[in-house]
Amino acid sequence: MLGDTYQAQTEVAVEDGDGAPAESVKRRRRTMTSTAEIDSTITHPGSVRINVKGAFIVDTSEHPGTPANGNGNGNGIGNGNGNGNGSGSNHEGKDIRLPNHTAVVSHIAVDIGGSLAKLVYFSREAHSTIPGGRLNFQSFETDRIDDMIEFMRHLKDKQLTLNGSKPNDLCVMATGGGAYKYYDRIRERLGVDVLREDEMECLIIGLDFFITEIPREVFTYSETDPMHFAQPDANIYPYMLVNIGSGVSILKVSGPREYERVGGTSLGGGTLWGLLSLLTPAENFDDMLEMAAEGDNAKVDMLVGDIYGADYGKIGLKSTTIASSFGKVFRMKREAENDAEDNGDLSHGDQNYRPEAQEQGSQPDSSAPSSSQPPARPVSSKGGDLARARFSSSDISRSLLYAISNNIGQIAYLQSQVHGLSHIYFGGSFIRGHPQTMNTLSYGMKFWSKGQKQAYFLRHEGYLGAVGAFLKRQPRNWGRRGSFEEGEGLEDRLRERHQDGDTQRVVL
Structure with missing residues (x-):
């Protein structure tokens, strides 16, 4: 050469x-x-082409031979109930079955965000009588990144059993901020190559793959039709991706590998997680979502009906519409304090104030406020306890979930208006398939757009970046439907549909 x-x-x-x-x-x-x-x-050809012909999503519990649930192969990964092998980890139970793929896959992919680290890997079904394998999905709290690294070490040791490759052949594809923050730690602990990939590009590659290739992956949500699946379609551009992780990024996608970040907000999943950690006893994000599902936000939020006594039909607001998130809290707290004061259970916030000392004629503490200063505002300890008792952790969780979701939905709608986009995909680990979250985002999109725009969700919403990184290891047209025939791969088909006037625009 x-x-x-x-x-x-x-x-x-x-x-x-x-x-x-x-x-x-x-x-x-x-x-x-x-x-x-x-x-x-x-040296590292990565030449395997994963065949996704006939791919479908399965419930892991239906296939006990899958390494991810630890039944039948003795590798100890997971325990079969949806949890991983360490605290703070979760196996999704939504593996993608690849019945026509038999070749070796010698890499795994991770997307390490501020709150969660997501892992994708391929495994054969060693104890199955049918060919093929599956993509497995695992998540860890980023604060427990060492648990994830240990899990990857276990996968490395089981490489031959899982997919036929030797441990030394393993490569880690990494994306997200943690791909840089934990790069050295992963390399040193595992002794493998770690290839870092751009986060936004991986998100788009992963989403394109799910939209165009995996049946029963993309769906719309409403209370009357909770999961209405959309068929895979290669004619997908342009669209908008609202990726909700610790924060929120909004991307406009115009074609294969053609995208731009058009907005976002710092009020995302990390905000919900952080505030609920202070306000409730929940120990993890899933606990918070479970509490939210049981709560009644009307006990915390001020609704239109609380102000008008009925619907405000002139501007299209129902009586149950939230007028002010957490709007009832201060009023109810004041009422509880007043009740306690009327009952004589009053104490001052100044710890140096001792009524019994005053009664005995003793001198006031020199550190107490002088007469020229306003006295400390009386605070009723009983009133505070009564106020807090009126708001359950479940009610608070549901109220804050609605507040964050409504804010994200409104920003997403406004961005879609600015850029003229009607297909809006919501991704990221914030959603977690949670009905209240999806209904809030979907209802808001339909309400503000008067039914002209549609919110779409994904069953693997938190794994777009990890799957995108996984695919980056493969050559172009790596085995998607028809990719073994020349000119029939996914990117060829997308390219044919992406026109700009009479001249094809090719974005690679």
Whole structure:
């Protein structure tokens, strides 16, 4: 090879001098690859092509031979009840069965965010009589990143059993902020290559894959039709992705690998998690969602009906519409304090104030406020206890969940208006398939758009980045439907549908 670059091939549209397409459109390859990259590819080819023909989502409990649930293969990963092998971990139980894939996969992928770390890996079903394998999905709290690294070490040790490759062949594809923060720790503990990938690009690759390739993955939600599935479709652009993790990023996606971040908010899953950690005894995010499902936000929020006594039909607001999140708290706390004061159970907030000392004629403490200063505001300890007793952890959880979800939904709608987008996909671990969250986002989108815009959800909403990183290890057209025939891979099909006037726009 001469020089230090290799001219790889990619399709581009050629126009004639006046900008119109040439009569004989020539396609040529223009992606430059360095010698170092070629050497790395030779050493670590990553040439497996995963065949997703006939892929479908399964409940892990239906297939006890799956390594993820620990039944039947003796590897000890997981315990079969939805939890992983360490505290703070969770096996999703929504594996993707790949009945036509038999080749070796020598890598795993992780997406390490501020709150959760998501892991995707392939496994054969060693004790099954039918061919193929599956993609497994596991999550860990980022604060327990060492548990995830230990889990990956276990996968490395079981590589031969899981998918036929040797432990030394393992490669970790990593994305998210933690791919940089924990890069050295993962490399040192596992002794494997760690390849870092751009977070936003991985999100889009993962979402495109789910939308176009996996049946019964994408769905709409309403109270009357909780899970209405959309069929896989290659004609998907443009669309908007609202990715809700610790914070929120909103992406406009115009074509394959063509996207831009158009907005976001810092009030996301981390906000809910943080505030509920202070306000409730919940120990993890799932506990908070369970409490929210049992709560009644009307005991905490001020509703339209609390103000008007009925619907405000003139502007289309129901009596149950939230007028002020947590709007009842201060009023009810004041009422409880007044009741306690009327009952004579009053004490001051100043710890140096001792009524019994005053009665005995003793001198006031020199540290107490002087007469020129206003006295400390009386605070009724009993009143505070009564006020807090009126608000259960479940009610508080549901109120805050609605507050965060409504805020995200409104921002998403406004961004979709600005950019003229009608398909809005909500992803990220904040959602977790939680009915109240999905209903809030979906109802808000329909309400504000007068039914013109649709919110879409995914069964693997928290794993877009991890799946995108997993796919980045593969060559182009890595085994999606028809990819074994030339010109029939996913990106070819998407490229054909992505037109700009009379000239194809190719985005790689």
